[in-house]
Amino acid sequence: MARLNLLEETRFEKLPVSVFDNPKTASLNVAQRIANLIREKQEKKQKAVLGLATGATPIAVYAELVRLHKEENLSFNNVITFNLDEYYPMQPDAAQSYVTFMKEHLFDHIDIPKENINIPDGTLSLEAIPAFCLDYERKIGEHGGLDIQILGIGRTGHIGFNEPGSAPNSGTRLVTLDDLTRRDAARDFGGKSFVPAKAITMGIGTIFKAREIILMAWNQKKASIIKKAVEGEISSEVPATYLQLSDHVEFILDKDAASLLTRFDTPWLVKDCVWEDKLIRKAVIWLANTLKKPILKLTEDDYNNHGMAQLAIERGPVYNINIHIFNKLQHTITGWPGGKPNADDSQRPERAEPAKKRVVIFSPHPDDDVISMGGTFIRLVDQEHDVHVAYQTSGNTAVWDDDALRFVEFSIDFAEKMGLDQKELENIYQNMRSFIAKKLPNQVDTPEIQSVKGLIRKGEAIAGARYCGLEDDHIHFMALPFYETGKNKKNPVTDLDIELTIELLQKVKPEQIFAAGDFEDPHGTHIVCFHIILEAMNRLRKTEEWAKDCWLWLYRGAWQEFDTHEIEMAVPLSPQELLKKKYAIFKHQSQKDRAVFPGDDSREFWERAEDRNRETAKAYDDLGLAEYEAMEAFVRWKF
Known part of the structure; x- marks a missing residue:
């Protein structure tokens, strides 16, 4: 009976799917399966032939394989690997190369013989690529084919770099990358213009020959393409749907990636x-x-x-x-986001008391506050709550080089006009110009450039917060250490990040916190910042009474919005309030017109915010509720 029930639940799914609580648990499962294969082959004195993938998805799998090698004596002496793909052109020692990725996450930490490692060569001449691809296929065949092929999935539905339009019998070859794929890679390369337009990839036909195929996907960002791959019709527009034709495939997903499958959605x-x-x-x-x-x-x-x-x-x-x-x-709709004084609050999103609340609005980047909840920010100040804003990071990687030069040029001219000593400033400026002229994609800025870019965003954040009605002593710049690397890749969170957050919270002792719940942020900064706040609050709630009575509200806006059924507080905005919110966003001039990392949404941030707020209001209107110009939406985090 249980089997019949499962078949009924999964009847829309056209291939086997296993769903785990989180990526770590799923990754441990996949790593153990690979380890079991390696050991079985060792007992038979055979080679284990692995097809490997790159990207964020398999990192935890590789970390567990490294742990098994170091702590449980798993040897890779009998392992031969073939990587799925490589950008073209690409030098093997480049930071973005898949050679570098595989060394960093796996090969440099295990005992695999170097001659057993095979990765497509991004340094070949165009004329040499066809012969290399044929040889790659031949080598896989000579070793008896792939025992396990590990796959991720791109938002275009690509597996490897088999983009929409790929044939199901395709072999290893040179391909042109989809624009969305290049946009997704832009942050690693310092901008889409630096992402190679081509790649060498195993074909779908090559992948199909593997005796076992495991496709892994984590997080909500992959949910929509997973639904198409698992439940959709087979189509060259979504190459992963070809996996429905295989008898040896399994999708390994976390709950978020599986969330749009019919049995969950x-x-x-x-x-x-x-x-x-x-x-x-x-x-x-x-x-x-x-x-x-x-x-x-x-x-x-x-x-x-x-x-x-x-x-x-x-x-x-x-x-x-x-x-x-x-x-x-x-009852989710309220014009009183801090609670309505002297009112029955049993059916309201927020408590009536205390009537004037201490509020901290946490903003991961220096503009998330006004983009995502600018109208509510202004409303809280107008309703005389004690509002503080805390900018968790400097956001200095998201400023154009020419803007940095422009601000220093202004400083030089200002120093000259005021009769100040400008020689040292001019030296710094010339050093900045020389560096920027030779700057490589994604190269870390000099400390001076990082400081200028950080100050640009700081000044904009102050202007935005002042426009919303805050005094300067209620504007806090945290510069959390995990972010301040100057690189797109950030450091791991440490106790210092959490302690700085605890220090701020202890200073204000808020009754209400707003934090970014926009975890689709492509930089990953939002979710890191949220977990820092959460850990700080969990520690404080053990010892401090005020923390036990503090409510935490999540906002979205820059990258996505809450579904209507999730919303627990909807703050309506009049046309004038929506306009005022837009003007607050305009204070962030370095992010206007053209952001450094816009993601795959070509609209400016103010346009995204305005459109999403209007869409939220329309969603309520369509359901038969009152018609408003716009709404900002919030979900309460339950500790």
Whole structure:
């Protein structure tokens, strides 16, 4: 019976999928399977032939293999590896090369013979590539084929660098990279213009010959492409769908990457559910959006015809369900994000007391505060709460070189006009110009350039916070050490990052915290900053009473928005308030017109914020609630 139930739950899935609680657990599982293969082959005195992938996804797998080698004597003497791909052209010692990646994460830490390592050569002449690719295929065949092929998946659906349009029988070859793939790689290269346009990759046909294929994917960013690969029709537009044709494939996912699969996203379509309030809210909103009807107009037939008959029977009549969910949504809307004084707060998102709250708005980068919650920021100040803003990082890597020069040029001219000594400043300026003229992609800036860029963003952040109504002593610059490397790759978080956060929180003792929950930030800074806040609060809650009564609200906006069913506080903005928010964002001039790292959204940050806020308001309006110009959305973090 359990097997039949599982088959019913997964009936939309066209290949085997295993879902783990988190990437670490999943990675340990994959690493153990590889280790078991290596040991089995060793017992038979055979070679284990591995197809390996690069990128963020397999890093934890490689880390566990290194641990197994160092602590449990797993030998790689009998292992032969073939990497999936390499950028072209690419020098093997370049920071972005997959040779460098594999050495850093695996090969330099295990006992694999160097002659057993095979990675596509990014230094070949164009004329030499066809022969190299044929030889790569021949070598795989000579070793009996791949025992296990490890794969990640790109947001285009590529496996290896087999981009949309790739043939299912393709072999190792030179390919042109999709624009989205190059945009995703832009941060590693210091800008999309520096990302190679081509790559050498194993073909889909080559991958298919492996005796076992494991595709891994982590986090919400991969959820939409995973749904297409697992549940969609086979199409060259999503090359990973070709894996549906293999009898030897398994997708290994964490919960976030699997979240849009039918059994998790809309489980009522494939099984009976335990109808808790959160699931009812999600299902009713889904039904209303699917049918393009306000919630209060949904009928029993609507429920029955869309997999929700069980809900109608158990919790009906359906009109009562509709009213219940409508009221729940209505109660999320508030013009008082700090709580409404002298009001019944039993149905409000925030507490009425204390009437004037101490508030800390944490901003990972110097502009996230106004981009994501500028309207609420201004509202909190206008309603006379004691608001502080804390900029967690300098954001200095996201400033253009020519802006840095322009500000120093201004300083030189200012020094001359005021009769100040400018010789030392001119020397610094000339050194900056010389460095920038020869600067390599992703090269770390000199300390002087880092300082100038940081000061540019600091000045903009002060201007934005002042515009929102803050005094300077309520504006805090934390410069958390994990970020201040000058590189796109940041240091691991240490106790110092957490201690600096604890120090600020102890100084303010807030009743309310706002923090970025926008974990799709392509730089990864948002989620790191959030975990620092969380660890600081968890420590404080053990010893300090004020921390136990502090509420933490998450905001989004720069990179994504909360789904309607997730929203717990929606702050409506008038047209004038939305305009004022836009002006606050405009204070961040270095991020205007053209951001250094815009992600794959070509809109300016103010446009993204404005559009998302209007979309949130429209989502409420479509469900039959009051029509507002715009809304900022929040979810409360439960400690």
